[in-house]
Amino acid sequence: KSLSEIGQWVKLNGETIYGTSRGPIDPKDEIASTQKDNTIYIHLLDNKSTYFIEGYNPKIKKITYLHSKNKVKYQKTKSGLIINVNEDELDEIDTIIKLEI
Numbered sequence: 154k155s156l157s158e159i160g161q162w163v164k165l166n167g168e169t170i171y172g173t174s175r176g177p178i179d180p181k182d183e184i185a186s187t188q189k190d191n192t193i194y195i196h197l198l199d200n201k202s203t204y205f206i207e208g209y210n211p212k213i214k215k216i217t218y219l220h221s222k223n224k225v226k227y228q229k230t231k232s233g234l235i236i237n238v239n240e241d242e243l244d245e246i247d248t249i250i251k252l253e254i
Contacts, residue, residue, distance in 0.1 A: 169194035219249040
């Protein structure tokens with residue numbers, strides 16, 4: 154059962170891991186990132202509505218939820234990036250955001 158669930162996840166989200174490298178955000182229990190060219194995939198691993206990524210302040214062209222393609226609400230501050238997750242977009246395991254720089 155677990156392998157089947159993992160397989161389904163990979164089928165839906167494989168682009169965020171295959172052909173990517175380590176992302177610019179240091180991994181923690183609540184967040185991880187991967188990168189492919191000018192696209193950064195941010196994996197939000199807790200069901201929080203707000204994430205603060207200290208020290209990360211990229212020039213953002215576009216930031217959307219991976220699956221719905223809806224825009225993500227965010228704020229850039231001098232000390233980092235604040236991501237506000239829409240409750241309707243939360244995934245209980247891994248909410249994935251696609252950030253284009």
